[in-house]
Amino acid sequence: MTDSADIAQREVATRLESVRSRIAAAARRSGRDPDEITLVLASKTQPASALKAAYQAGARDFGENYVQEASIKQRELSDLTIRWHFIGHLQTNKAKTAATMFDLIHSVDSARVAASLGAAKPRLRCLVEVNLAGERSKTGIAPGEVECLIDSSRDSVEVAGLMTIPPVGESRSRFAELRELRDRLAASTGLALSELSIGMTDDFEVAIEEGATIVRVGRAVFGQRIIGQRIR
Ligand SMILES: *Cc1c(COP(=O)(O)O)cnc(C)c1O
8 A cells, every 4th residue: 555545544544433433422322322323434526445445444334426436436346345325316217227236225206216226126225315395406305295105115115214415504403304204104104114314424413313323424534525526
């Protein structure tokens, strides 16, 4: 390893350790077991070498936003035992490919996408992405439409829970709102819906206090992203 790669490796390891201890502290102060919480490293725009550095520091779950970018990294890292998460917006025409590449899809927001995923890989684990505030800039479906989507998708994919990205400044109340929606839907559908994928660099501790089972953290581990940078 070159010196600079060595330094980068140590930096990622240090930041990862710090995020892990913050996760554990947030879990303990809300009376939860830290092992209930999966840390997914959001690795969009990061080169395979950065993922490998995090892997060597113990990370196993990585979240990617673009199918094409993920497939390049998966090829480069094929010797590692990684659980791959898809956390970006999924287009129907990419769903078939995505189904074969990822262990958990966080961002199902239409019956068509769910049907395409299930056709390619029956019982693939998925989360429904909910747009709680009706923000036009964000993907996800309206809270009132989630039950209908679950009903039409549950035979083709395994609906394991919900995901959301809250409006800036509303993290805690929106996370609580998602958890309450999950509780109502679990009762009405009879599904466990045990996974809540909430929380990023700026709000993952709040998310854990509000019931997150999965947090998706990028900048706190990899450092600031370069705007517009994208690996193709
Ligand atoms: C980039 C991204 C994250 C991580 O964001 P950070 O602020 O870097 O922690 C989490 N979830 C999704 C869907 C993302 O696109």
